[in-house]
Amino acid sequence: MTTTKAKDRARELEEALRARGVRITRQRAALIDVLADAEDHPDASELHRRAQAIDASVSLSTVYRTLSVLEQQNVVHRHAFEGAPSRFETADVPHHDHIIDLETGGVIEFHSERIERLQAEIAAELGYEVVRHRLELYCRKKRR
Template identity: 65%
Template sequence: MMTEERARQLEDALRNAGVRVTRQRAALLRVIASSDDHPDAAELHARAEAAGAGVSLATVYRTLTTLQAQGVIDKLEFRGEPARWEAADQSHHDHIIDVETGEVIEFTNQRIERLQAEIAQELGYEIVHHRLELYVRRVKEK
């Protein structure tokens, strides 16, 4: 989805929640819409400030919470890290988190997906939702 289209979707979500889309919030929404990584609230605030938004960190948090409640962004809570955010309209993927650098890598693996479905089926269930996070450390070469 294009940045402007995503920004409009985020604006619509705020309006549907009864939140006024101020100039500052609109600038923040453009920052969120253009993010192709997994920023936390402080990083989004810094990016919005760099873009001249003049938005408070409290407004960033309130806006993120509202967007999450509207189902247009997802909150990612990785162990030991501040919450990060990503668009909710992405295709299913899992995450690898580098515990030394904090880098988050998205991946999909059909073998893992099939194995999870098989395990659930063997236990008499079907998967309706899941999230896989692998915490990794780069292997040091000898």
């Protein structure tokens, strides 16, 4: 872990696990470090691979169980993008939407105030207020 932000994330993840009575084992600590450092949207298999680079004894079942608890504690978000395994990111990031590159599987984060305003306007016109939303755009690069 290199940044202060990653260390703060790791501390929050550990606290969420402890709040649920989950012990912080060496294996869970490795996964927490990986999650705290991740700037992409890794799936469970990728998180497992990265955690094993820190501690070879990390099992895939530990990854899944830990992710489940962290998701229940709302400190990790699960993204179920079409046609791909669920991906994860820490919940401390500001709101953003996603573009999923259909050719590479890459996930690009973006934020648009225009889109946010338009969604609020549409909801209001229909007599609603936006509580939360998720926008996923499935795209291909334009050919020149």
